[in-house]
Every structure is written in structure tokens, then in C-alpha cells.
Amino acid sequence: MEAILVKDEEVELLINELAQRYGYDFTNYARASLRRRINRLITIDRIPSFAELIYRVKNDADYLTHLVEEITVNVTEMFRDPFVFKLIREKVLPVLATHPFIRIWHTGCATGEEVYSMAILLEEANLLRKSLIYATDLNPSVIENIQRGIFPLNRMQQYSENYVLSGGKKDFSSFYTAQYGFAKFNQKLKDKMITATHNLVSDRSFNEFQVIFCRNVLIYFDKVLQDKVLKLFDDSLEKLGFLILGSKESLRFSPIAKKFVQVEKEKIWRKIE
Structure with a gap:
């Protein structure tokens, strides 16, 4: 399956969905970072389309949690720097x-x-x-x-x-x-x-x-x-x-x-x- 890449307007749609439906406000997050993380998620989870991503966000509470974690959790290490x-x-x-x-x-x-x-x-x-x-x-x-x-x-x-x-x-x-x-x-x-x-x-x-x-x-x-x-x-x-x-x-x-x-x-x- 060829990986899809989300478009700018699709990122905005997802941001609006997360804010209005669930109260997660990513409005002022840097778009380049958001797009990169969403694309990574779609690739790893083998999601065939943006419509499928939105469907999962709306209908699968566990997947919603998973998505928010992927967008926000940063990898770190002990005594970094x-x-x-x-x-x-x-x-x-x-x-x-x-x-x-x-x-x-x-x-x-x-x-x-x-x-x-x-x-x-x-x-x-x-x-x-x-x-x-x-x-x-x-x-x-x-x-x-x-x-x-x-x-x-x-x-x-x-x-x-x-x-x-x-x-x-x-x-x-x-x-x-x-x-x-x-x-x-x-x-x-x-x-x-x-x-x-x-x-x-x-x-x-x-x-x-x-x-x-x-x-x-x-x-x-x-x-x-x-x-x-x-x-x-x-x-x-x-x-x-x-x-x-x-x-x-x-x-x-x-x-x-x-x-x-x-x-x-x-x-x-x-x-x-």
C-alpha cells in the first residue's frame, strides 16, 4: 500500500475536529511539525486515506487517544544534554x-x-x-x-x-x-x-x-x-x-x-x- 500524505487543508480539518468535538486545541501548533507527525502516524498504522483517519478519530476512542499521544509525546532520555x-x-x-x-x-x-x-x-x-x-x-x-x-x-x-x-x-x-x-x-x-x-x-x-x-x-x-x-x-x-x-x-x-x-x-x- 502506498502511503498517503495529508494536505494542508486536511490538517486544518483534523485540528478543527479535535478542538470542536474533543476539546484538544492544536490551533497554535506549528503546522510543519503537526503534518510530519500525522504523516508518520498514517504510514505506521497503514491508514489508506484521510477519510479513514477521520472516521477512526470519530468512532474509536482508543485510536483518538493514540493519535493525540503521537502528536504530542516527545521522545527524550535521562540527563539529556x-x-x-x-x-x-x-x-x-x-x-x-x-x-x-x-x-x-x-x-x-x-x-x-x-x-x-x-x-x-x-x-x-x-x-x-x-x-x-x-x-x-x-x-x-x-x-x-x-x-x-x-x-x-x-x-x-x-x-x-x-x-x-x-x-x-x-x-x-x-x-x-x-x-x-x-x-x-x-x-x-x-x-x-x-x-x-x-x-x-x-x-x-x-x-x-x-x-x-x-x-x-x-x-x-x-x-x-x-x-x-x-x-x-x-x-x-x-x-x-x-x-x-x-x-x-x-x-x-x-x-x-x-x-x-x-x-x-x-x-x-x-x-x-
Whole structure:
């Protein structure tokens, strides 16, 4: 079967269908990224036509969930961009240590590896005991994965290498138990995590944080939605708090840029007003 490619107008039809029928608002998502992900989904699932895709979305709740996950879930890894986490060790954790209580928000947290990476950093610095890590995503299945804390064992070698590059000194395997081809991370890490579904497009701030992670999410939004989400982060971050973005993301040209300073050359900004 020859793979079909969705047209621009079909992408718009799907966006309207998802918004009006189900409340998933992808209106301000970058079209090139959406089209690429939809085409990938159609190819993998061997869907013969756009009409068939729409039919499944309307009539199969499981497929609707599958489609939304494919559009929104980003693949990541533990201690991705290790030198960002090295800078967190050196510049962010000493500041957090001065707080009586620490609140950290991981938003659009993909499959949860980044959340566990930060929990490990906090544990090593003896700060996890006075921390709460809020992990949110649009997808309920992502949230379930974080709650389980189980990841494929064959990824641990790469994660261990990243951990060492980030400045980690322990044996990485001390943070998990290997079982039947999977790594189950320690309960102590999970106990300090609060998970919930949260939609950056439509939901409001729900707390004030010292650190907010939003890595490799903004690149999928258009400028209007980027500015809206960055305003949400500004409202949710206490003064002198840290905002951590992805490698291709920046506060340059955003309305909140003047309120932040960049920490060295990595994608970490500190709120100064």
C-alpha cells in the first residue's frame, strides 16, 4: 500500500475536529511539525486515506487517544544534554538549598525521564527530602508511566553515560532495580512526585515554583502560543527562580525576556524581576 500524505487543508480539518468535538486545541501548533507527525502516524498504522483517519478519530476512542499521544509525546532520555544538568548541579542546586521547601514543575514532561533525572540530582544533594516535583502533561498515559517509574533496561547504559557527564559520582544502577528487561526506579524518588494532566494551551498556573522545566515543547508551538505559555511560566515562577528550556528554544524576542537573565551559555534563565 502506498502511503498517503495529508494536505494542508486536511490538517486544518483534523485540528478543527479535535478542538470542536474533543476539546484538544492544536490551533497554535506549528503546522510543519503537526503534518510530519500525522504523516508518520498514517504510514505506521497503514491508514489508506484521510477519510479513514477521520472516521477512526470519530468512532474509536482508543485510536483518538493514540493519535493525540503521537502528536504530542516527545521522545527524550535521562540527563539529556548532560551539561545542562551539570550546570543545574553547580548553579541551581546551591540556590535551592537555601529554601526551606522546594517546588519544581516539569511541564510537557514526555515519558518522564527528565523528571527522574531531576529527582536523582536532588537526592544526591540531600534536597529531595524537602522537595516536591510536579510532573504534568496533556496525556494521561504519560502520567501513568511516570507513576510506574519503569523504563527499558537497554537504555540504561546511555542514561548512565549521560549521568556521569552531568557530574554524577555514584553507580547509576543504585537508583533502580533490574527486572525482566526493565529498570524500576526507587520508590524514594517517586514519593516526591505529584503527577497530573495539564494543558499548556488552556490551563492556568496552579502554584508558584522555584524551577520550571519546559524542554523541547515550545518548538512545536507558533509564536502566539509560545508567548502565551511563556507568560504562564512567568506567572508561575517566583522571583529569582529558574526557567529551563530545550536546546533550540530561547526567551529572545519574547515579551518576558527583559525579566530574565541567561545562566552562562546553557538554556537556563533566572527571573530577576
